[in-house]
Amino acid sequence: MTLSNVVVVGASAAGLTAAETLRREGFTGRLTVIGDERHPPYDRPPLSKQVLSGEWAPDRLALRPPAVLDDLEAEWRLGSRAVGLDVSTRNVELADGDPVPFDGLVVATGVRPKRLPFGHDLDGVHVLRGIEDALALRDALAATPRVVVVGAGFLGAEAAAVARELGCAVTLVDPLSAPMVRQLGADIAGRVARLHVENGVDVRCGTGVVGFAGERGRLVGVALDDGAELPAEVVLVAIGSVPAVEWLRGSGLPLGDGLLCDEYCEAAPGIVGAGDVASWMHPDHGRMRVEHRMNATEQGAAAVRTLLGRRVPFAPVPYFWTDQYDVKIQAYGRTSGAADFTVVEGNLDEGPFAGVHSEGGRIASAVAWNMPRQARALRAKVVERASWPAHQDS
Known part of the structure; x- marks a missing residue:
């Protein structure tokens, strides 16, 4: 299907990346980005850290300068809330009653706090x-x-x-x-x-x-x-939070813990999901939904490539980090529910450390506490699902 009119609902990291990827991949048609906040796309992780502490003013959160956004040649419908979706007529319904037609749709509406x-x-x-x-x-x-x-x-x-x-x-x-x-x-x-x-x-x-x-x-x-x-x-x-899918109820799209997508981030023909709202079939981990900044960017790009017919299964190595006091914790892989954590460097009780979770004799995830270099090295082990203990296959 050749697309001429793509609508992105959600103007945060996933939605912005989707819009940028469309243009970068050669889409020259009409592009509309709808966001319920009045702000242009901004970064959310610093809200609970640098902004809350007063270290940053809100204007530092902008993901792109205005000139870069202008270069996308998109219609920005900011401060507009999507309240419904008619799949048969291919229209997004806004709170102000104005329907927005599409032939390709990216759902990137994120989550709302519980x-x-x-x-x-x-x-x-x-x-x-x-x-x-x-x-x-x-x-x-x-x-x-x-x-x-x-x-x-x-x-x-x-x-x-x-x-x-x-x-x-x-x-x-x-x-x-x-x-x-x-x-x-x-x-x-x-x-x-x-x-x-x-x-x-x-x-x-x-x-x-x-x-x-x-x-x-x-x-x-x-x-x-x-x-x-x-x-x-x-x-x-x-x-916690819940996926922002209320506006999709009654649309006929598959909903559960978010918008249910396949391994290509597709929920229905010409409709894809990206970011916190999207639950997709990870080829290695099964169905999952990830609420982390890096995933929003990666999935926004992957979903658009599916929309454009360049279908590749979305199979990222999940990554998250958190900053608390003078500590940065970094994690790669699916740590939720993982067992058998082993420290490979440092001490779990004091000072920096890095280690791995293992399942079934393989490394499932890696976590580092103030050890960024070791975190990057262990990521490679997670990617290759290296055997654990390391000598197991030797």
Whole structure:
């Protein structure tokens, strides 16, 4: 099928990469990029770090200068929310009622933060997804309030570190056994917990939040399921996210944990998914959905190549990183659920270290703590799924 009119829904990293790849691969037709935020494409990882700390102004987040965006010769429909999709007529429906026709569609709408079933009407209760969220939370932290972070995954752990460095009294609460245990496994998560404790955070894992207390519409406390009452002026709810697929319900596209795509990132003829919203069949790992910055860029390009008829299975080596205090943790491969972590350099209990998770006698993933050079070296072992222990096949 020859394309003449491509619409990209989602104007963040995946959507921008999709638009750039279209032009780079020779597409000269009509290109429309729709985004529900009014901002041009910007980088999200610094929101919970450099922007929240005040180190960066929001204008540093821009992924491209205005002139580069202009060179794409796209129609930018920013501040426009997609509310529906009619596959039969090939139209994206916007909240303002204006249909946007297409013959090729890239779905890159990302995720939205999960919310608790209570308390979000109180002043002082925050989520963190976009620029406005980060600035509102940054302003709240300026008064060095007592802070409770609900959720100890990537976002919660990073925000807790920033709040502590700003001088706030911080409590980190999660029903799981340790911060980032789902992403890193129990051994490394225990080290993350110690890192926060050593920096003065009150880490309360194995504990859930059952309610917020308010006075005259203002947050004053947090109730835990063990009966504890924590005084607090600020809460960040960082309990995860859900794929932004509400606008696709009723369209006939396959939905589950995101937009369900095949190994080529295709959900239906002429419709592909990319970034946080896309669940696809990884040739090595099966169905997966990845909420990390590098994947958004790689998948945005891969999805467009499928749209243009250059079909290659999307089989990246998953990569993520997190910065907390003076520590950078880097991970390659699918670490979730991985077992048998072995340190290959350094010490898990103190100082830098690097190691691997193994499954079935093969290296499944690698994690490094302040060891970037070793992280890159271990990535090659993950790519080749090297035997483990190393002498196994010899």
